[in-house]
Amino acid sequence: MALTFASLLQTTSPFSTNSIKISVLGTSLKAAKKLTKHTAQFKCNGVAGELSMSEPADKWVQFPHLCDSGRRLMEEVASMIETQLDSQLNPCCTPADVRSFKNADVDSEGSVNIKSGAQGSKIDFVLGSWLHCKTPFGVLNIATIIGMVNPQTDAPHLLFEFIQSGQSSLVLVLDLLPRKDLVLDPDYLKWFYEDTKLDAPREALYKAQQAQPYVSSSLYVRSIVSPTAILVKINSELQSTAGTADGMEKIINDVVEPAAKEVVRIWLDAILTRGRPVDDFEKDLLLKRDNMIKTKGVEVDLSSNMPRLFGQDVTDRVVAAFRKGI
Amino acid sequence: MALTFASLLQTTSPFSTNSIKISVLGTSLKAAKKLTKHTAQFKCNGVAGELSMSEPADKWVQFPHLCDSGRRLMEEVASMIETQLDSQLNPCCTPADVRSFKNADVDSEGSVNIKSGAQGSKIDFVLGSWLHCKTPFGVLNIATIIGMVNPQTDAPHLLFEFIQSGQSSLVLVLDLLPRKDLVLDPDYLKWFYEDTKLDAPREALYKAQQAQPYVSSSLYVRSIVSPTAILVKINSELQSTAGTADGMEKIINDVVEPAAKEVVRIWLDAILTRGRPVDDFEKDLLLKRDNMIKTKGVEVDLSSNMPRLFGQDVTDRVVAAFRKGI
Numbered sequence: 001m002a003l004t005f006a007s008l009l010q011t012t013s014p015f016s017t018n019s020i021k022i023s024v025l026g027t028s029l030k031a032a033k034k035l036t037k038h039t040a041q042f043k044c045n046g047v048a049g050e051l052s053m054s055e056p057a058d059k060w061v062q063f064p065h066l067c068d069s070g071r072r073l074m075e076e077v078a079s080m081i082e083t084q085l086d087s088q089l090n091p092c093c094t095p096a097d098v099r100s101f102k103n104a105d106v107d108s109e110g111s112v113n114i115k116s117g118a119q120g121s122k123i124d125f126v127l128g129s130w131l132h133c134k135t136p137f138g139v140l141n142i143a144t145i146i147g148m149v150n151p152q153t154d155a156p157h158l159l160f161e162f163i164q165s166g167q168s169s170l171v172l173v174l175d176l177l178p179r180k181d182l183v184l185d186p187d188y189l190k191w192f193y194e195d196t197k198l199d200a201p202r203e204a205l206y207k208a209q210q211a212q213p214y215v216s217s218s219l220y221v222r223s224i225v226s227p228t229a230i231l232v233k234i235n236s237e238l239q240s241t242a243g244t245a246d247g248m249e250k251i252i253n254d255v256v257e258p259a260a261k262e263v264v265r266i267w268l269d270a271i272l273t274r275g276r277p278v279d280d281f282e283k284d285l286l287l288k289r290d291n292m293i294k295t296k297g298v299e300v301d302l303s304s305n306m307p308r309l310f311g312q313d314v315t316d317r318v319v320a321a322f323r324k325g326i
Numbered sequence: 327m328a329l330t331f332a333s334l335l336q337t338t339s340p341f342s343t344n345s346i347k348i349s350v351l352g353t354s355l356k357a358a359k360k361l362t363k364h365t366a367q368f369k370c371n372g373v374a375g376e377l378s379m380s381e382p383a384d385k386w387v388q389f390p391h392l393c394d395s396g397r398r399l400m401e402e403v404a405s406m407i408e409t410q411l412d413s414q415l416n417p418c419c420t421p422a423d424v425r426s427f428k429n430a431d432v433d434s435e436g437s438v439n440i441k442s443g444a445q446g447s448k449i450d451f452v453l454g455s456w457l458h459c460k461t462p463f464g465v466l467n468i469a470t471i472i473g474m475v476n477p478q479t480d481a482p483h484l485l486f487e488f489i490q491s492g493q494s495s496l497v498l499v500l501d502l503l504p505r506k507d508l509v510l511d512p513d514y515l516k517w518f519y520e521d522t523k524l525d526a527p528r529e530a531l532y533k534a535q536q537a538q539p540y541v542s543s544s545l546y547v548r549s550i551v552s553p554t555a556i557l558v559k560i561n562s563e564l565q566s567t568a569g570t571a572d573g574m575e576k577i578i579n580d581v582v583e584p585a586a587k588e589v590v591r592i593w594l595d596a597i598l599t600r601g602r603p604v605d606d607f608e609k610d611l612l613l614k615r616d617n618m619i620k621t622k623g624v625e626v627d628l629s630s631n632m633p634r635l636f637g638q639d640v641t642d643r644v645v646a647a648f649r650k651g652i
Contacts, residue, residue: 049421182549183508184618193545213539215532218518219553223508233345270444 038067060092061113061128063143066164069252074143074162077264078099078128084268085294088121102308110310117150122271124148125288133309138166147267150220151286154179155190155275156226158267160260168236168247171214172205173261175229176267177293179286189227192274198228200292201259205230208237208255220296230259336637386418387454389469392490395578400488403590404454407473410594414447428600429636433460436636443476447595450474450616459635473593477567477612480505481601482518482552484593486586494562494573497540498531500586501555502593503619505612508553515553518600522592524554527585531556536564536583546622556585 019098045326061080063074082089089295092115110131127146132138140163147158163171176198183188193199205211213258214231216222225231234256236247307315329434374459389400396503408415418441427434443449453472466489473484482502487495493558502524508515519525531537540559542548551557560582562573602611 049574070363181510182546184507184615184619185547186546188621189545194413199545219525220508220512222553223512223515227545289507289510292512296512 009063035172035319036236060115061111061130061131062130062147065132065139065141066128066143066162067167067252069249069250069257070143070162070164070170071255072130072144073260074160074251077160077260080261080264080268081126081145082115082171084272085123085126086272088118088123090118091115101310101314105134108309109131112120121154121274122149123149123155140165141203147271149275151273151278151283151290152189153271153275153279154282154286155270156267157290158264159225160264164248170234170236170248170252170256171231172230172234172256172260173214173216173225175225175231176263176270177224178226179289192270193226193228196270196274198226198263201262202228202230205255205259206230208234208251210234210236210251224293230263232257235243235258270321336505364475368431369409374630386441387437387456389452389454389456391456391458391460391465391467392469392488393493393578395575395583396467396469396488396490397495397580398527399583399586400454400471400486403471403486403586406587406590406594407452407471409445410598411449411452414597415442416440416444417441427640431638435460446477448475448481448601450476463633466491473597474616475505475597475601477604477609477616479597479601480514480604480608480612481596483591483616484590485551486590490574496560496562496574496582498556498560498582498586499540499551500544500589501551501557502589502596503550504552505615512633519552519554522593522596522600524589526554528554528556531558531581531585534577536577537560537581538595544563551617556589573584608646 001300002252057073059078061075061078063071068075081181092113094112094114098112100109100111108131110129112129114125114127114129116125125146125148127144127148129140131140133141142164143162145158145160149155149157157179159173160179161171161173163173165171176192178192199325206213212233212235214233216231234248234251236251336358351417374574384402385401387404388398392400398486418439420440422440424438426435426437429497434457436455437453438453440451440453442451445604451474453470453474456471458470458494459467469488471484471486475481475483482504485499485501487497487499489499491497502518504514532539538559538561542556542557560574560577562577
């Protein structure tokens with residue numbers, strides 16, 4: 001595929017690499033979680049016809065449109081999170097029309113699934129979402145897993161995006177987002193990033209001959225990621241099994257999966273064992289910083305081109321759900 | 327040259343890409359400036375035998391060991407800064423044994439030249455330095471220009487490093503270092519980075535076929551740079567005039583110089599017209615953040631391997647001068 005991926009995303013996707021990164025981090029999805037909390041609480045006693053009253057049979061999120069190895073990776077990561085955070089998470093009670101939405105032509109669809117943090121837990125929410133878009137340039141699949149931490153602890157947030165365009169192109173955005181200004185707080189950098197050897201999976205992934213650094217066009221997105229962020233374009237045409245589906249499956253299995261699982265393992269460990277209690281002064285600062293990311297998210301959502309792909313009705317419904325409670 | 331530049335720097339240079347970045351930013355050089363201030367004031371009335379009583383005939387810093395185009399670029403940038411900041415700068419009164427130092431074998435030498443900010447100006451100090459080191463792996467030349475801003479204004483600092491190893495390898499580190507946490511202050515990002523189109527020279531430079539992203543091994547260094555930072559390795563072997571001195575000269579003239587001068591122009595404009603007055607609360611925060619960078623600089627300096635190349639005596643003399651007044 002000869003298209004520039006960044007251009008493709010920017011011109012055709014409502015959730016471009018920039019906007020989805022921000023949208024899933026942002027108030028929008030936080031709002032969806034709040035909506036879930038407000039209307040459903042633990043028993044998911046929601047508004048009739050508005051809420052899905054039960055979770056999927058065995059998984060809180062599935063990724064039906066990714067390639068085999070991509071689907072397996074994302075679902076295993078979702079399962080790692082669910083299993084290890086366990087009692088820290090509420091059941092997924094996201095409204096049905098947020099868990100599944102389509103455009104009028106039924107050529108693009110999406111799903112957002114949120115599990116809020118249980119009362120007293122360290123988790124704000126975890127989110128799994130996907131978009132499947134048929135564009136003039138080909139099929140675009142964006143899968144996202146987010147873990148937002150609350151101000152009870154200073155552990156970083158998790159951001160994992162897996163963006164496939166055609167058989168041969170993959171963009172990965174995988175990071176533990178810092179909760180503090182690392183320049184002012186080098187101990188935070190040491191504790192969560194250096195001591196955990198979080199740069200090792202990034203280094204391993206960047207060594208792959210098919211991998212090239214990915215630079216987001218959004219300066220704000222570049223600002224929120226950590227110095228160990230994996231921001232990479234993978235082009236499976238740059239290997240012997242040039243551009244084939246098998247080529248990409250192999251890269252995901254051999255290169256992406258080990259790095260991704262290691263980052264997620266480090267994040268879970270940060271939540272469960274490394275995150276430190278936060279005093280009231282710090283709590284206010286963490287909250288302010290987290291909210292800035294979310295507010296910027298809303299701004300970017302509002303200026304994104306979601307209506308172009310999903311139509312205004314679907315956009316309004318999903319965005320209204322996202323923003324409710326803000 | 328088949329060596330990995332980062333490894334070369336890490337194993338042989340007292341001012342590796344990491345340590346020089348921090349050292350020149352850090353308290354060390356700030357201290358040299360303070361020493362200059364304390365002992366010389368405007369008339370450079372320093373301690374006999376310790377201070378050079380006059381500046382070089384016509385330039386406050388020269389870069390004698392770089393290739394022609396590199397020397398011209400760095401000296402033109404130094405001249406742009408001196409000309410445009412003009413009355414905001416004091417004469418260069420750096421002690422003679424900081425302005426020129428060598429190791430015992432006289433196979434490595436260096437020079438640090440500092441002009442402190444005039445009273446009431448927005449400049450803390452500007453610094454021009456070079457190191458010329460003969461290592462087992464070849465000749466290493468590191469040229470640096472720094473502009474540190476004081477808390478009278480919120481304009482970013484300037485960091486410009488030009489690191490040549492052999493004929494065909496160049497590492498550039500060129501950035502306007504943010505004074506604030508960009509996540510908490512997206513307006514700062516917009517004002518100094520987006521509105522000034524500071525990403526354009528980075529994009530232009532990264533498009534060059536000889537340019538590859540450079541990743542510092544120091545997570546702290548990665549944390550202090552802005553999202554528009556130019557961190558690039560240039561390998562002149564990746565062009566038709568493969569690996570020749572002429573090849574590198576041409577790349578510096580055609581690719582590096584326009585980008586570098588544009589970044590410096592934007593920095594000078596930020597100092598002269600965009601920087602905003604700072605209230606007392608903000609001033610304290612700016613000072614704290616600037617000092618964190620400087621303190622981290624000292625820590626890295628102390629753990630660097632300068633003694634291996636310049637010997638302990640030279641190191642002690644230079645480092646003592648750097649640290650005095652802290």
